Amino acid sequence: MTPGSGEVVMASSYPVPPETAYMKAAWRAFDRAIQAAGRILLSTHENPDGDGVGSQLAFCEHLKALDRECRILNCTAVPTIYEFLDSHGWLEIYDPKRDEEWLAACDLAVVFDLGDFRRLKAVGRDLLRHKVVLASIDHHHQSGFEELGGEPPYKYFMLDYSAPSTATLVWQYLNAYRSEPLTLTMAEALYTALITDTGSFRYDNTDERAHLMAIDLIKAGVKPYRVHRRVYEQRERSQVRLLGVLTNNLQYSGDGRIGWCALTQDMLARADATQKDVDGFSDFIRTIKDVEVAVLLTEVDGDKTKVSLRSKGTLAINDVAVKLGGGGHPFASGAFVPRPWQEVIETIRPLLEEKVKTMDAVGEGSNNGG
């Protein structure tokens, strides 16, 4: 089964190790499609992360150097911390009124880091409507194909679950098919993607390939701290104030193995903070000594609650998120619950307390990143 033959490879035939004959053939067919295409659209999932954005920007620069007519159209805005990567202003938010005609005439659309097809939102809807040929470069489990008869809609499907980031696959493609060396802006975009998806080489998806990629990007001119400080040292003052509120309202249970906090709308208002400032706070609670499970409850619209769960890696906690109607990774999951936070914590605290009691009987876990 070769890509480009008109057949679609099912997600169930994966995972594929990086250097399989399938992947080699997939890249070759994809490259032929790139060479043949005049107009190419690039996109990624809603609320793009560093991996999606970095992959797009590096790929876009590559295509523009090849004189392709190329645009990046995402369904939602990119977080401001990644704007430093976009010195040319290439990141656009898809506006059907303005862009649908342009989209309809694309020879190819490449989607990065997508996972769930539905997360393309209006971009995905219009690409399908206009039958644009689709390519996907990804390292996530695949879903969201129910309305497409369960079949991924990609003609070119470069999927490698074992890759530490989608940008790693883009890097491999560019290394193999690009005649020029990587520019510094491409290398910084790919490096940003790599560090944000591996937690700065911290999660267990950090493998040989992740470090080899880092070496190559450093050789292309990346200064690690220059990128890190732009991505990680941009904390808003409102977030700092809210962190103070968090530290004053932290609660412990289960012999200190559970750390939890509820942030109410009133607290956010008093810190002049927004939902966005809450990002990373559950990871912060997890950094506390003895805390194995961190829970952050954020009040949304009065009687709804956003729940974020983190585990230090010994206990999986996504089953609790699933019970609340959410989901995620074993050690990083969450849910959005239409109930007040007081009810939510009363529901999950006993479950988590039972869980941490089993600690001594369980081996050590890991953290596979996102």
Next chain:
Amino acid sequence: MTPGSGEVVMASSYPVPPETAYMKAAWRAFDRAIQAAGRILLSTHENPDGDGVGSQLAFCEHLKALDRECRILNCTAVPTIYEFLDSHGWLEIYDPKRDEEWLAACDLAVVFDLGDFRRLKAVGRDLLRHKVVLASIDHHHQSGFEELGGEPPYKYFMLDYSAPSTATLVWQYLNAYRSEPLTLTMAEALYTALITDTGSFRYDNTDERAHLMAIDLIKAGVKPYRVHRRVYEQRERSQVRLLGVLTNNLQYSGDGRIGWCALTQDMLARADATQKDVDGFSDFIRTIKDVEVAVLLTEVDGDKTKVSLRSKGTLAINDVAVKLGGGGHPFASGAFVPRPWQEVIETIRPLLEEKVKTMDAVGEGSNNGG
């Protein structure tokens, strides 16, 4: 000039790139000394860090496997976060009454990551007194030889300023001279050293060698997150409370490019916190958006002040530390000042405000780690 010839190589003849003939000869001579020695002492600087401790423990395991009589004797205790590396209980604090006789009969002492010879304290004094043959493995600038006539006292001197960590040099030695593969405990010790000295591959001392070393250690079985959570996710509750105090007392000046905070003894007492909990707080202030220079003042004994200065990398700030009688790296420095914090901030604030005014005229800097 070859090591082992009785000559001592002056620090001024450095830096030496890693694969110079000098370094190769130095390692060869050092290895012969290891082979010939029966009793070997290992030490590092006072208040050991991850690099010193990780290097010692990996090297100690190597020597014990060679049936050498080997002890690790440091002048001060190792931070508790590194205790997980010491499953055999090899880390000891030097007690002259108990240990001097043992020390005096050593064939060789290897000091790791030392920099300033005086930071060996009583261990250094007694090694010199008993004329024990000394070897140094280090990547720091060398100092503290004034009382030794300005000459480093090392017969074997493996100094490489360009190495991302001392453990990188230990790893290179073990790769070249050890017949067995690295064990997991050795690999975890070396990995801990590497991530603590490179800021998890964040500082600009993170080079090709750092990432190659990481690959090798991951191949030896290291699970990155297992180590990271043991080193970085061990925050004391007292530190969390103190962080709340910090966020409530943060001040900004110089158009928000200076972020500063004074922590008084009263504040520490109310948070039930100690000086130790302040560690890393100046780095935290630096993570705030627009803050280029972070200043943390900690009140010590009423009218003394510990000053910690951090820069995001555009402005060097160690000249300010020097003015206060301290020193350090361009972007991470500090001082201990026998004056109340109110006087200290009044002294340095105008200097820093002048400095940040020059921002737009200056290029971008880097961060070379520690």
